[in-house]
């Protein structure tokens with residue numbers, strides 16, 4: 001199942017800078033693993049924001065929740081999820 005996911009990250013001003021660097025490093029490792037597994041299909045930075053637009057290809061809602069919940073920066077994220085269905089006018093074409 002495909003999901004559009006918009007993630008905004010808001011870091012508390014009072015956070016310890018070394019804790020934040022550690023969380024960011026762990027976040028990068030986690031997101032890389034999910035991308036390599038094929039579950040995190042696209043990851044795009046939203047220009048000018050600490051946030052991203054992503055497309056996930058996962059088995060179901062529970063698996064998406066599990067992935068998002070596992071992200072080290074999850075406590076600082078506001079997440080919007082839209083499940084995607086095939087559009088009847090979409091044409092088949094090979095992936096770019």
Ligand SMILES: O=C(O)C[C@H]1C=CC(=O)O1
Nearest residue numbers: 009027028031050051052
């Ligand atoms: O930087 C971000 O957008 C937040 C988060 C999502 C993936 C990742 O590596 O970090």
